[in-house]
Amino acid sequence: MNNPGSDKTFKPPQALAPTPQLYDELVGDGMENLAKATVAEILPINSGSVILDDGCGTGAGTTAVFDAVTDKSNITIKGVDIHEGALEVYKKKAAEHQWPAEAIKADAAKLDSINDDTFTHVIGTAFLFVLPEDGVGSIKEIHRTLKPGGVAVFNSWAHVPNMDPLRVASAKTRPEGTPEIRGGMDKWEDSAFLRGVIEKGGFASDKITMTKRDVYVTATTIQRYATMLWSFIGGTTKAGWLESDAEKWDEAIEIVKAELRKADGFKELDDGRLRLKFVANIAVATK
Ligand SMILES: C[S@@+](CC[C@H](N)C(=O)[O-])C[C@H]1O[C@@H](n2cnc3c(N)ncnc32)[C@H](O)[C@@H]1O
Structure with a gap:
């Protein structure tokens, strides 16, 4: 992809078009594993819990909750998302796995159909960093709809192993002075930023705890992974x-591969897929 701000239309013929299927292949089991690590911070989730999976997408958060809860008979989950297509997939999964879940189409910053003090738990996984104003509007709604004593859990990436390899490839294959590849989520790497956003949304500073957790992600083969990464992000300066x-x-792809192999936690699995180590910031906020 070219930077949306640049009016250039040239694209190397080798660059893959960013389809949803290729994004899924690139992400691998990353969303599920991030959700699992995040939900682990608020366990146990007891019988009688009323849970909001905010920005539920296709249900990584709900899957993690449902897998972790032993007594599944007496919990209820509301999955909220603004995207109809994601909710359709969520509803199908809910029916298939018999989740006690209802899918609601809404803007997370306007949960008008939900009363104050409704939820015991709120999960916002891979969520705040996609929202306008860093999601402060949605955190205000989470604070309003949580019961007193209820907990909300949020995350951001503290470290991603796949941006530096792209920067190195860019620096080594492009003329001096070419702008550096920048990740749109760099500010979220600092846990203080995530904490600050949650405070702006109305949670008291002394009711927020922050942790870092390793999240291992298994994706496709290294050749394909490097090609997808460079195709999707290489042109975004x-x-x-x-x-x-x-x-x-080809030179750029070889550099991306070599740099990925140097990353802490990198492993090529017997079946040819790669495993990468990401690090998540996880915040638990109590009302
Ligand atoms: C990166 S995805 C994460 C989805 C899911 N939580 C997961 O972990 O796989 C972010 C989700 O936020 C949703 N979203 C974006 N803006 C939203 C808004 N204003 N209100 C509710 N959901 C929103 C998107 O449709 C998308 O499903």
Whole structure:
């Protein structure tokens, strides 16, 4: 992809088009494992709990809750998302796995159909960093709809192992002075930023605890992973794709692969897939 702010249309012929299927392949089991690590911070979730999976998407948070709860007969879950397509998948999974879950189409910053003091738990996984104003509006709604003593859990990535390899490939294959590849989520790496956003949403500072957890992600083969990464993110600098990127394509991919192999926690599995270590910031906020 080119930077949306750049008007360049050139794209190396080798670059893969970013389809939802390829994004899924790139993400691997990352969303599920992030959700699992996040929900683990608020266990046990007891019988009688009323849970909001905010920005539920296709249900990684709900899956993690449901897998972790032993008495599944007496919990209720509301999955809220703004995206109809994601909710359709969520509803199908709910029926298939018999989740005690209701899918609600709403903007997380306007939960008008939900009363004050409703939930015992709120899960917001891979959520705040996709929202406008860093999700402060949605945190205010979470604070309003949580019962006193209820807990909300949020996350952001503290470290991703796949951005530095792209920066190194860019620096080594492009002319000096080409703008650096920047991750849109860099500010979220600092746990103080995540904490600050939660405070702005109305939670008291002394009711927020922060932890870091390793999240191992298994994805596709390294050749395909490196090609998808470079295809999706290589052209997102202010300069967009350069004509020289087409000639240097294979060189860039080899650099991305070599740098990925150096990352802490990297492993190539027997079946050829790769395993990467991400680190998550996890925040638990009590009302
Ligand atoms: C990165 S996905 C994470 C989905 C899910 N929580 C998971 O862990 O797989 C972010 C989700 O937030 C949803 N979303 C974005 N803006 C929203 C809003 N204003 N209100 C509710 N959901 C929103 C998106 O549709 C998407 O499903």
